[in-house]
Amino acid sequence: MWDERYSGTEFAFGTEPNDFLRETFEQIPVGGHVLCLAEGEGRNAVFLAEQGFKVTAMDMSEVGLNKANKLAKDRGVAITIQVADLADYKFGQDKWDAIVSIWAHVPKTVRQYVHAQVGTALKPEGVFIVEAYTERQLETEAVGGPPASQRERFGCLQSFQHELVGLNEVIGVEKLRMVSEGKRHQGLSAVVQFVGKKVSN
Known part of the structure; x- marks a missing residue:
């Protein structure tokens, strides 16, 4: 499905970064290594690379990531791409200065798996x-x-707070906000926003 969605010349969600990421990226350690989950066509990864971060964009769509690579080259930056499935992705340990998840709506079991890895990764x-x-x-x-029909894929602040062990909540809110990100994300939308910082050893 995603390869087909990303197969056109148009970017499904635009080429500008997500607004919440734009508001919060300065909380990432300067020059750090960032992992962008389910990154699709790369707009957020490219934005972060433009800010001087070392960025890995992972997604299950090779078509989307190839467009991400091209977008990065067009913008004069470099990113690393990984074709992978979140359901069994190997996050590593003490590896990332930031992990970014924007509109990554996966089944509940996958979300719980991902959240269980974040604190260690x-x-x-x-x-x-x-x-x-x-x-x-x-x-x-x-x-x-x-x-x-896929209600379990929606986000929920209470679930995030329960599942993300080892993180101090910096931002945690459910709200309505205007979203305008390509043709597929438009309008006054119900969102959850979360930023958590790993507790120092």
């Missing part, structure tokens, strides 16, 4: 930056997020 003082749609999105007129 981050370096001390590393941060986890997340924005996702909440189930309230189904009550809005906005475009974006899982369908009603």
Whole structure:
């Protein structure tokens, strides 16, 4: 599905970074190593590379990541791409200064697996930056997020707080905000925003 969605010349979610990431990236240690989860066509990874970070973009779509690579080259920066599935991704230990998850709506079991890895994978003082749609999105007129048949894929602040062991919550909020990111994310949207920092050893 994602290879097909990313196969056109147009960028499904645009080429500008996510607003929440733009607001919070300065919490990432300067020049640090950043892992972008389910990064698709690379807009967030490229933005972070432009800010001087060393960025790895992972996604299960090779088509999307090839576009990410091209976008990076067009912008005069370099990123590392990894074709991989979050369901069994090897995050490593004390490896990342930041992990970024923007609109990565996966099944509950996969989300729990990912969240269980984050605390170990981050370096001390590393941060986890997340924005996702909440189930309230189904009550809005906005475009974006899982369908009603996949409710378990929506984000929830309480779940994040419970699952992300070893992180100090810096930002944790559910809110309505205007989203305009390509044709597939538009309108007044119900989101959860979270930033957690790994406790120093």
